[in-house]
Amino acid sequence: MTALINNLHHEGAREVCRAHNDRPDALLEILHETQKADGHLSDEALVTIADALNISRADIHGVVSFYHDYRREEPAQHQIQLCRAEACQAVGSEALAAHAEKKLDVATGEKTADNKIGLSAVYCLGNCALGPAAMIDGKLIGRMTPERLDVLIAKLMGAPS
Amino acid sequence: MADAIKIFVPCDAAALSVGADEVADAIFQEAQSRNIEIDIVRNGSRGMLWLEPLVEVQTSKGRVAYGPVAPGDVAELFEAKFHEGGKHTLGYGLTEQIPYFAKQERLTFARCGVIDPLDLKAYEAHGGLKGLGNALKMNRADIVAQVTESGLRGRGGAGFPTGIKWKTAAEQNADQKYICCNADEGDSGTFADRMLMEGDPFCLIEGMVIAALAVGASEGYIYLRSEYPHAASTLRKAIALWEEAGLSGRNEDGSPRFNLHLRMGAGAYICGEESSMLESLEGKRGQVKVKPPIPAISGLFGKPTIVNNVLTLAAVTDILTKGAAHYKNFGMGRSRGTQAFQLAGDIARGGLVEKAFGVTLDELVNGFGGGTHTGKSIRTVQAGGPLGAYIPVSGFDVAMDYETLAQSGAMLGHGGIVVFNDSVDMARQARFAMEFCEIESCGKCTPCRIGATRGKETLDKIIAGEDRVDNLQILDDLCDLMTDASLCAMGGLTPMPVQSAVKHFPEDFWRAKGVS
Numbered sequence A: 001m002t003a004l005i006n007n008l009h010h011e012g013a014r015e016v017c018r019a020h021n022d023r024p025d026a027l028l029e030i031l032h033e034t035q036k037a038d039g040h041l042s043d044e045a046l047v048t049i050a051d052a053l054n055i056s057r058a059d060i061h062g063v064v065s066f067y068h069d070y071r072r073e074e075p076a077q078h079q080i081q082l083c084r085a086e087a088c089q090a091v092g093s094e095a096l097a098a099h100a101e102k103k104l105d106v107a108t109g110e111k112t113a114d115n116k117i118g119l120s121a122v123y124c125l126g127n128c129a130l131g132p133a134a135m136i137d138g139k140l141i142g143r144m145t146p147e148r149l150d151v152l153i154a155k156l157m158g159a160p161s
Numbered sequence B: 001m002a003d004a005i006k007i008f009v010p011c012d013a014a015a016l017s018v019g020a021d022e023v024a025d026a027i028f029q030e031a032q033s034r035n036i037e038i039d040i041v042r043n044g045s046r047g048m049l050w051l052e053p054l055v056e057v058q059t060s061k062g063r064v065a066y067g068p069v070a071p072g073d074v075a076e077l078f079e080a081k082f083h084e085g086g087k088h089t090l091g092y093g094l095t096e097q098i099p100y101f102a103k104q105e106r107l108t109f110a111r112c113g114v115i116d117p118l119d120l121k122a123y124e125a126h127g128g129l130k131g132l133g134n135a136l137k138m139n140r141a142d143i144v145a146q147v148t149e150s151g152l153r154g155r156g157g158a159g160f161p162t163g164i165k166w167k168t169a170a171e172q173n174a175d176q177k178y179i180c181c182n183a184d185e186g187d188s189g190t191f192a193d194r195m196l197m198e199g200d201p202f203c204l205i206e207g208m209v210i211a212a213l214a215v216g217a218s219e220g221y222i223y224l225r226s227e228y229p230h231a232a233s234t235l236r237k238a239i240a241l242w243e244e245a246g247l248s249g250r251n252e253d254g255s256p257r258f259n260l261h262l263r264m265g266a267g268a269y270i271c272g273e274e275s276s277m278l279e280s281l282e283g284k285r286g287q288v289k290v291k292p293p294i295p296a297i298s299g300l301f302g303k304p305t306i307v308n309n310v311l312t313l314a315a316v317t318d319i320l321t322k323g324a325a326h327y328k329n330f331g332m333g334r335s336r337g338t339q340a341f342q343l344a345g346d347i348a349r350g351g352l353v354e355k356a357f358g359v360t361l362d363e364l365v366n367g368f369g370g371g372t373h374t375g376k377s378i379r380t381v382q383a384g385g386p387l388g389a390y391i392p393v394s395g396f397d398v399a400m401d402y403e404t405l406a407q408s409g410a411m412l413g414h415g416g417i418v419v420f421n422d423s424v425d426m427a428r429q430a431r432f433a434m435e436f437c438e439i440e441s442c443g444k445c446t447p448c449r450i451g452a453t454r455g456k457e458t459l460d461k462i463i464a465g466e467d468r469v470d471n472l473q474i475l476d477d478l479c480d481l482m483t484d485a486s487l488c489a490m491g492g493l494t495p496m497p498v499q500s501a502v503k504h505f506p507e508d509f510w511r512a513k514g515v516s
Helices: A011-017 A022-039 A042-055 A057-066 A093-106 A146-158 B011-019 B020-033 B073-079 B120-125 B130-136 B140-150 B160-173 B192-197 B201-215 B229-244 B274-281 B310-322 B324-328 B361-368 B402-409 B428-440 B446-463 B468-485 B490-495 B495-504
Strands: A078-084 A118-121 A134-136 A140-141 B005-008 B040-041 B055-059 B063-068 B091-094 B178-183 B220-224 B259-264 B305-309 B338-345 B350-356 B378-383 B391-393 B418-419
Touching: A011 A022, A011 A042, A022 A057, A022 B259, A042 A057, A042 B040, A078 A146, A093 A118, A093 A146, A118 A146, A134 A146, A140 B011, B005 B468, B011 B020, B011 B192, B011 B229, B020 B040, B020 B073, B040 B402, B120 B201, B130 B201, B130 B310, B140 B160, B140 B310, B140 B324, B160 B201, B160 B305, B178 B201, B178 B274, B178 B310, B192 B201, B192 B229, B192 B310, B192 B338, B201 B220, B201 B229, B201 B305, B201 B310, B201 B446, B220 B274, B220 B428, B229 B259, B229 B490, B259 B274, B274 B305, B305 B310, B361 B378, B361 B418, B391 B428, B391 B495, B428 B490, B428 B495, B446 B468, B446 B490, B468 B490, B468 B495, B490 B495
Parallel strands: A078 A118, B005 B040, B178 B220, B178 B305, B220 B259, B338 B418
Antiparallel strands: A078 A134, A134 A140, B005 B055, B055 B063, B063 B091, B338 B350, B378 B391, B378 B418
């Protein structure tokens, strides 16, 4: 049964809520799992979750827009996150980020025109003694250099979609 | 036949970030092709991060260290008979005799890097579960008294006496109480929580169970930041193993008497603030709440709640194992026990140094750390995370304890020390402090939400050379206002890096336009 004003429904999100006993306090976990499955949080998913947890869509929008991890739009196929916090700044993260932006021809927070690579900033990956740190598709990499990044970008560009 | 040779290759995220998995694979392959029987143990990190991947070999004399090992070095290491402790240019001799390690006082991190983090037997063999065993023989008040007597203070940064917090929660009458571990280690330059959770997760869990016994809680949460996927995976497995072994006790239906959950954050720095973290645990926006009531009286879901940092809870395990007096013997003044200092940024020997309070900043940065990695000279360090002060080299004789640092206008925070070389532009760093606050402010109070934006704009004007005298005055007034009127430490301490940068490095705010 859909109690809200439209009939959007997302079966996957409904299942995730059920697995968490439809508990509203598990909202962050539910959003994480739904986003992991879909790559982003669709209107359908959010309406379904709001309905299942018996919270308002305003509440859920408030949560989704508060946390940096949640995405409302489809992400690029590959994610490059560069740490931009102080410990990495001290070893050249700003120059590295500028290099990445130039190489990919995107600004931080954007994705390439072919939707292959998204570039984003992250504030601390907990690898502060081996910076600059990066995370590429979930893999943590220390002592990143522009040269190494070029090699890794070339690999991602060449990877089958 | 002789026993298989034990070779240790860390599975800590920092070690993995420089190729530990590839090294472990290469060692496995090479040993197979040479028909040498080995047993690879994936341990946590010893904290000597500049040597990662640090490979250790068990010999009759002790564990021998080699690092940093690249997959390409492995064949050569076998040629040099490293698996028997043989000499090689990457060799450092006995791990525990490496000065960086030998000079430390490892209490909380005693097992980290020594054992396989998910091996309960090894945990027990290295002193684990003794603290819990002792706690089980005590009544609630005695456990709290041990923690109070130890002098332990919150390691998350605020330094509040842990025993007082526990006593308050223990005295509440409630049908439900919670133990919440704050593992939202967002400060740049800090990684000690992560290292402990990945290297000795049972130590944290044991501390949480002891806390539950002390205050009468039956539910616990670890709130872990999402940037730590490796720690999440280790913790999930550790909790399952712990509960399987029945170490949290069992209810009649077989469920654990202390029910521990792992919850992931979602990339919001502010959730390291305790009231914001509790909101987040309830599935809400991580907005800061006005105190009182304090969480120990009314916290998660309105129930009495202990919120402690990872290292605080892990220290409890050591305190209950060896007794309050042992812990209290370390440290100086009102800062008792040890602190996990984390050396980061441009540092030759970056890593974790657990030392009694009172060690000087110079001993840490130049003694342990060996100066910069780049070879340039040090200009400043930022101590205590993004909200901590920039300390010039002339202030390096400061003793690292809560009170001494506070007196000198700095703070200990979570123990992170980020080293900057002489190429740093302090006006840019001050601007970043404001920008970071702008990005991460929860938006609840005006001084932080608006102040950070105005602070960044004002610094932009100063950097551009616009009315510098007036704008520096405006910046100073704004900083005072944020310090005095913000609801929590985010807005309240953002001025600390800004004002310390202006105070110690005024020349950077007067550079000619366009020259950096």
